Amino acid sequence: xxxxxxxxxxxxxxxxxxxxxxxxxxxxxxxxxxxxxxxxxxxxxxxxxxxxxxxxxxxxxxxxxxxxxxxxxxxxxxxxxxxxxxxxxxxxxxxxxxxxxxxxxxxxxxxxxxxxxxxxxxxxxxxxxxxxxxxxxxxxxxxxxxxxxxxxxxxxxxxxxxxxxxxxxxxxxxxxxxxxxxxxxxxxxxx
Numbered sequence: 001x002x003x004x005x006x007x008x009x010x011x012x013x014x015x016x017x018x019x020x021x022x023x024x025x026x027x028x029x030x031x032x033x034x035x036x037x038x039x040x041x042x043x044x045x046x047x048x049x050x051x052x053x054x055x056x057x058x059x060x061x062x063x064x065x066x067x068x069x070x071x072x073x074x075x076x077x078x079x080x081x082x083x084x085x086x087x088x089x090x091x092x093x094x095x096x097x098x099x100x101x102x103x104x105x106x107x108x109x110x111x112x113x114x115x116x117x118x119x120x121x122x123x124x125x126x127x128x129x130x131x132x133x134x135x136x137x138x139x140x141x142x143x144x145x146x147x148x149x150x151x152x153x154x155x156x157x158x159x160x161x162x163x164x165x166x167x168x169x170x171x172x173x174x175x176x177x178x179x180x181x182x183x184x185x186x187x188x189x190x191x
Contacts, residue, residue: 038079107143
């Protein structure tokens with residue numbers, strides 16, 4: 001699945017260089033590209049407030065932005081995250097524009113949350129403890145935000161990721177953080 005690729009950056013700090021054993025990780029034939037659009041981030045709803053969706057009635061809470069920094073709807077905000085893999089090298093980029101005034105001057109750090117399974121383990125295969133890969137820094141610092149826009153790119157190179165180790169990354173989420181808060185998340189918008 002294409003989603004597996006963005007979070008290979010997570011493996012940079014989690015999966016070290018080790019010898020490849022004969023165990024097999026179930027992976028697709030190819031998963032070397034990832035792209036996602038960005039959407040505003042909202043606080044999780046844990047106790048419905050009596051609100052609900054209309055088309056498919058699902059219990060809901062009143063929407064609360066997760067951070068003051070987000071897209072400005074009057075500016076036609078948009079953003080994207082891309083990652084490509086070549087051998088054991090990952091190129092990651094993020095860009096956002098149409099951000100509101102609360103973002104100005106800030107640096108938004110790209111992070112990912114993933115489930116990492118690899119043959120690059122002392123006893124292969126192994127799955128990394130998820131607490132170690134929650135909001136994991138990717139090295140892509142988007143900012144400082146100027147004129148409502150920012151962009152970043154980072155490269156994770158050979159020697160950090162083990163080439164040929166069949167490292168499978170399941171993306172559980174990706175975001176641009178304002179401090180420790182999700183300001184903007186990877187997602188979809190249905191107009």
